[in-house]
Structure formats: C-alpha cells, structure tokens
Amino acid sequence: MENFFSSNFKLGILGGGQLGKMMLYDTRKYDIQTCVLDPSPDAPCKIACDHFQQGNLMDYETVYDFGKKVDVLTFEIETVNTKALAKLEREGKKVYPSSKTLEIIQNKGRQKLFYEEKNIPTAKFRRFSNKAHLTEGITDNRVKLPFVWKSTQGGYDGKGVSVIKSGADVAKLPDVECIAEEMINFKNELAVIVVRSVSGEIKTYPVVEMEFHPEANQVEYVICPARISDAITLKAIKVAEKVSKAFEHVGVLAVEMFQTQSDEILVNEVAPRPHNSGHYSIEASYTNQFEQHIRAILDLPLGATQSKVGGIMVNLVGAEGHAGDVVYKNIEKIMKMPGVTPHIYGKKQTRPFRKMGHVTIVHENIDEARKIAEKVKNTIKVVSK
Amino acid sequence: MENFFSSNFKLGILGGGQLGKMMLYDTRKYDIQTCVLDPSPDAPCKIACDHFQQGNLMDYETVYDFGKKVDVLTFEIETVNTKALAKLEREGKKVYPSSKTLEIIQNKGRQKLFYEEKNIPTAKFRRFSNKAHLTEGITDNRVKLPFVWKSTQGGYDGKGVSVIKSGADVAKLPDVECIAEEMINFKNELAVIVVRSVSGEIKTYPVVEMEFHPEANQVEYVICPARISDAITLKAIKVAEKVSKAFEHVGVLAVEMFQTQSDEILVNEVAPRPHNSGHYSIEASYTNQFEQHIRAILDLPLGATQSKVGGIMVNLVGAEGHAGDVVYKNIEKIMKMPGVTPHIYGKKQTRPFRKMGHVTIVHENIDEARKIAEKVKNTIKVVSK
Numbered sequence: 192m193e194n195f196f197s198s199n200f201k202l203g204i205l206g207g208g209q210l211g212k213m214m215l216y217d218t219r220k221y222d223i224q225t226c227v228l229d230p231s232p233d234a235p236c237k238i239a240c241d242h243f244q245q246g247n248l249m250d251y252e253t254v255y256d257f258g259k260k261v262d263v264l265t266f267e268i269e270t271v272n273t274k275a276l277a278k279l280e281r282e283g284k285k286v287y288p289s290s291k292t293l294e295i296i297q298n299k300g301r302q303k304l305f306y307e308e309k310n311i312p313t314a315k316f317r318r319f320s321n322k323a324h325l326t327e328g329i330t331d332n333r334v335k336l337p338f339v340w341k342s343t344q345g346g347y348d349g350k351g352v353s354v355i356k357s358g359a360d361v362a363k364l365p366d367v368e369c370i371a372e373e374m375i376n377f378k379n380e381l382a383v384i385v386v387r388s389v390s391g392e393i394k395t396y397p398v399v400e401m402e403f404h405p406e407a408n409q410v411e412y413v414i415c416p417a418r419i420s421d422a423i424t425l426k427a428i429k430v431a432e433k434v435s436k437a438f439e440h441v442g443v444l445a446v447e448m449f450q451t452q453s454d455e456i457l458v459n460e461v462a463p464r465p466h467n468s469g470h471y472s473i474e475a476s477y478t479n480q481f482e483q484h485i486r487a488i489l490d491l492p493l494g495a496t497q498s499k500v501g502g503i504m505v506n507l508v509g510a511e512g513h514a515g516d517v518v519y520k521n522i523e524k525i526m527k528m529p530g531v532t533p534h535i536y537g538k539k540q541t542r543p544f545r546k547m548g549h550v551t552i553v554h555e556n557i558d559e560a561r562k563i564a565e566k567v568k569n570t571i572k573v574v575s576k
Numbered sequence: 577m578e579n580f581f582s583s584n585f586k587l588g589i590l591g592g593g594q595l596g597k598m599m600l601y602d603t604r605k606y607d608i609q610t611c612v613l614d615p616s617p618d619a620p621c622k623i624a625c626d627h628f629q630q631g632n633l634m635d636y637e638t639v640y641d642f643g644k645k646v647d648v649l650t651f652e653i654e655t656v657n658t659k660a661l662a663k664l665e666r667e668g669k670k671v672y673p674s675s676k677t678l679e680i681i682q683n684k685g686r687q688k689l690f691y692e693e694k695n696i697p698t699a700k701f702r703r704f705s706n707k708a709h710l711t712e713g714i715t716d717n718r719v720k721l722p723f724v725w726k727s728t729q730g731g732y733d734g735k736g737v738s739v740i741k742s743g744a745d746v747a748k749l750p751d752v753e754c755i756a757e758e759m760i761n762f763k764n765e766l767a768v769i770v771v772r773s774v775s776g777e778i779k780t781y782p783v784v785e786m787e788f789h790p791e792a793n794q795v796e797y798v799i800c801p802a803r804i805s806d807a808i809t810l811k812a813i814k815v816a817e818k819v820s821k822a823f824e825h826v827g828v829l830a831v832e833m834f835q836t837q838s839d840e841i842l843v844n845e846v847a848p849r850p851h852n853s854g855h856y857s858i859e860a861s862y863t864n865q866f867e868q869h870i871r872a873i874l875d876l877p878l879g880a881t882q883s884k885v886g887g888i889m890v891n892l893v894g895a896e897g898h899a900g901d902v903v904y905k906n907i908e909k910i911m912k913m914p915g916v917t918p919h920i921y922g923k924k925q926t927r928p929f930r931k932m933g934h935v936t937i938v939h940e941n942i943d944e945a946r947k948i949a950e951k952v953k954n955t956i957k958v959v960s961k
Contacts, residue, residue, distance in 0.1 A: 519581050523876055555884075
C-alpha cells in the first residue's frame, strides 16, 4: 500500500468551501497533506490545508496545472473544468470521482438520459435545447402542465428549478437548455449516501428522510434513520447501490430519491461528493462521510456506515431581512440542549437564505432528537449585527 | 454573551502539539479565531490555527507579548511561563486555567501539599529539597523502602518517576528536589475528566480504567466505562469533582486516581487540560473533551458528557529499534476493523516510545471493543522506513 500518513503524498481538492473544510478535519486526523484550489481568498479551507491556491475552478490551465502537483485529485464542488480532469486522467493522474461521472452529472439532461440507459427509475422527462423548443413541446402537448422545469446546467440549491403551472410561468423562464419533468406527488423525499472505493468495495449509509416545512415547502430536517418501512428502506438502498455501480463511482455519492404515493422509488438527483444529507454522520455514524470519501479515493478499507445514535440535521441559513456581519443569535441557548452540535462554516457575511452552517442533534431515541431539533430550529437565528 | 463565532475574538493557545491540534478541530467547527505559540516550526498546530507564532513557552517576554494579543488565553502543555500568565491576569486578561492552578500543578511537591490542605485523599509522601536530604530521610527511617521517587519538576510520561527498592537505586537518582511517595499496591488505576466553566457549571465524564500490560507494566488500554462497581464509580467521581472545585479550576481537568486493595480512592496526579485518558471522547462521547474545554473557558454551556458507545484508546508509540521517517505498518489492516479510528499526530520522525498517535475503538459492547482493541494493538506497528 502507498504510504499516505505523515508522508509526502499530496491529495488535491478542487473547491475550498464548507464541504472541503469538513473533509480537512479528517485529512488532519490522518496527517495526509492537502492542496486546495478555490477562487476566494477567504475560502473556509484557506487554513487547515497544507497548500492553498487561489484560482478559477473552471479555467482549464489553472485546474490542469494544479492537478499536476498532486498525487490524487478530488473535488468538493461540481462546477470544475472537466476537460482538464480528462487530460490529467489520460496522463495517468488519479482523479476520483472521474471526469466522465462529473460530465454526466453536470448536465441534468445527460444525467436523466444516463438513468434511462441504465434502467434506473426516475421521473419521466423531455429535453429541450432552448425555450422555443420547450414552448413547441407544450403547444403540441408533448409536455403537459403542470411540470417541473430544470435548467440542464448550473442548477444548485433550488436555483434553476421551478414548477410550471401556466403559460405565464413559462413566459418567465430563461432561454436555456432545459428539461421538463413530470411532477411527482411524493410521500417522502429520501437520500442514501453510497461509498465505493477504487477497488470496488461498496457500502451504503442508512436511508435518511427530508422532512419539509408544511407551508414553506422547504427541507427543514434531515432525519437518520428515515421513518419508513423496512421494505422501502431496502428498495431505496438497492436503487442507490445501482446508481453508484452504474457510474462506476469512486468516492461518496449522495443519491436523492422520491418515494411515490404507490411506493415506487425514483431517483431525483445525485451529488458525486459528501453532501448536506450526510452531515449528520459526523456526530451519529461510526465513520463520517468525509473520512469515508478519503478512504474510498485512496483505496483504503471503508469504515462502518452504521449509526451510533439517531441523528437530525438542521441547516443554518441567513434570516430574511439580514445582510452583513453575521451573528448567531441564541447559539448559547441551543448549546444547552443535550446532543446539540453547531457547525459554523466561517462565512463572515450573512445574506437571506445563505447557507452559513448546520446543527446536528443526536439522541439514542430519534423521536426525542426530533423534538430537540424543533426547539433548535425555533431558537437560533442567523442575523446581521 | 460575547460573540466568538466568525468574529474578531481571538483565543490564544500556548503549545502547538497534538492536544492543540485536536482542539483546533473544534475551534474550526465553531469558526473561532486561534493564535498558537510553540517553539517548533513544524508543530502539529502550525496549520489549522489562524495565527502561528514560533517562540519559547518558558520565556517571560514571549508569553506575555503573545498573551497581550489575544482575548482569552489557555494552554495545552504545563511547561509555560506562569509569571507571565500571572502578570496578564493582573492586567485583566482572561487566562484559563489560572496561573495559580498551573503553579501548584507544575511542582509535584506543591501539588501533594495542596491535596493535604484540601483533604483530598492521596498517597503518603515526604518532600526533599535535594538528594542529600532524601538519603538522610532513608537512613533515619523517615522513608522506608520500597517507595516511589518523583522529581518535583519536569516529570512527564514516566520521566522523573522511579520505584526505589535498594540503596543502589537511590545512588542512581539525580540530585534534584523530589518527593518520596508510599508505594500503592492498587487494584485499578482510574481517571475522571472533570470540566468546570468560568461561571462554575461542572460536569464529569464517566470513570475510565487504565489496563496495564501484565509484564511490561505499561498502560495498554484506556477503557470507558471502567469495569468497576457503581460504588467505586461514585466515589471516584466525587473525589474528582472535589479536586476541580478545590482548584476553582476552569476548563478540562484530568484526575488520575488509584483504587487501592481496600477500595480507597487516592488521587495520583492531575493534568489541567485535555488529556490522553479523554481521547476516547472524540468518537465515544456526546461532547469530546476538546470542545468541552473550549465551552468551559469561553463560559459557554457545557455539553453532555455521556457516551454514545463504549470506547477504548490505544496509544501509538514508536517501536523499539526504529528511528527516522515514520511508517504506520498495517494501518490499512486495522482500518478494516469495525469502529476503529486511527489518529496520526503528524510527527514525521519516529523514535522508540515516542507518542506518534492513538487509535480509538468504539463499540456498543465494551467487551467486543476490548477484543478488537487487542487485535489493533497486535497489528499496527510504528516503524521507520
């Protein structure tokens, strides 16, 4: 085995945001040298990595030159230059996940086609190269209202996605390549983190459940384990494994799924990296998703994915009407609550709905955890000074 | 409450070794700015802190000037200049634990007298200002062989401590201030981590047990919870709390104790900081000892000290006959074992018996954890290339 620990081996990470920051806790734990590339001089990863480089993740030369300097290259964000990754792979550099996987995932149209080819259950859809073609599709009834419109590129955190109910909604859409997806009236939105190593060892985490706010229709809690039947659990895990294998994925893959009213499991989207739906694992799991990603891409044995205790994650997003230097109001109150751990990502400025951190609530009894999570949600506020 | 999170608040840490390194995981989690002072340019804390300064921890000016730059000052090693800390305290700087506590603990003679004054049970002892006085004490029978000799200063990890059975052993001793301590034939060596906040909130961790190697007479495993009766558990916790209160300690305090054959609890030594006997808490506890230390010295609410699962810690020390660039032989084999997490401190060079890291083994069943711990111990070796 190659010697990664307190050695000259270098792991390169494209992107220096909060996901990278949390990954660095584990590279530090193992004393694995890291190089991080990020456009921002104040990236959360700026400290705690061994070598920080400021640069554009979409620039071919920048990504290529960065990749040449490291032994294994990974990423914590999808919007990176895949051409540079492909070149590095051709030259024998280890890039995990692969440029091929990333190219498929970067384009939602291509991602949906991939599921079709691989017989992975997903919502019905049609692709359109621009707005005019979409409008035709609606006029000649190939697409029926209501439907879910998704821009094929650059969609993230709800951006580039909208529910289309009328011609007026259509009129508001930008003129970009897009897909029109059948609207799923789902019982539950579920997610499974799958991890697969270079040599193909594969493990799945328990199924998690996204609980939505009744009015706001926003994910409020990520709950592990999901409060679903064993049959649905098995079905969801089987689908998630199938997706990981179909991509021949190396590293952590987050598979987001719908449980339909008829208990079908449909793949919604995937993220080829540690994911918000796996943050609970830092406190609740035997091996957290970040350590697991490192184990997988270095072809080390995978760790146990079971939970020690029940876990719930609440996102900390900037409150409406607040912009400027951040203050975590009442954080000391939630720290009084048992099993509550705030994670502060290190962004100095808050903005409405900006992801500023998250809070994990762990408890041996998941229903107790759920009660505490609600108290947390109603107590802490991300405001400006 | 003062705003510590993503603010301009600065926490100063004297010492940049592995304890500081592990503390930085939690300052990073909370995005609390840190300044670290350490003599070594390759200190494990060099990265992951916000401001690293190379300097002598025993130098008055260096420590004083460093302290002036921060809002709260703490330490991860006892051998620091307490006069500088006292000066900073007089000028209103928050220093936790206090210089007074540290001065008592730095000198083992003074530490023992403190226990006497405060009616804290400890092994009988006599102090001697030099070797000649010790020899007199033996000759006129004030000290009976065998006894435990301890240098009052600079003892660490077994250094400065020896069991004296004969005149020949006495002859070998250095001419320093020392104590002669009654030898305790103990059933168990136990430890309790106590945490006390600025405003006096106090919590204790479960009692841990040090299991010794039958021949080598070295601590092999730190086991949480200790395999002792509830009566002894309560007694040990009561004594540990008494010690913390006697010091009016602020922060984490590790209290090492003997359980005698007659089930007395005697305090052996204390460490006014996160301690080896609390490392298991990173994986096993609801709140690890490093986060807890930060909560305490910033007067934040203390976290839950209970365990999620049973935990065992095994130290990774350099193998005999190996010096030079370190290799963690068979580390991939132990990473296959369930609930096993290696911690690599980041020292590039190994030496016989040098503390290079530790391994935590967690399992819901402590006896299962104990079996796995033995496999770990017999598998991984810290060698040189």
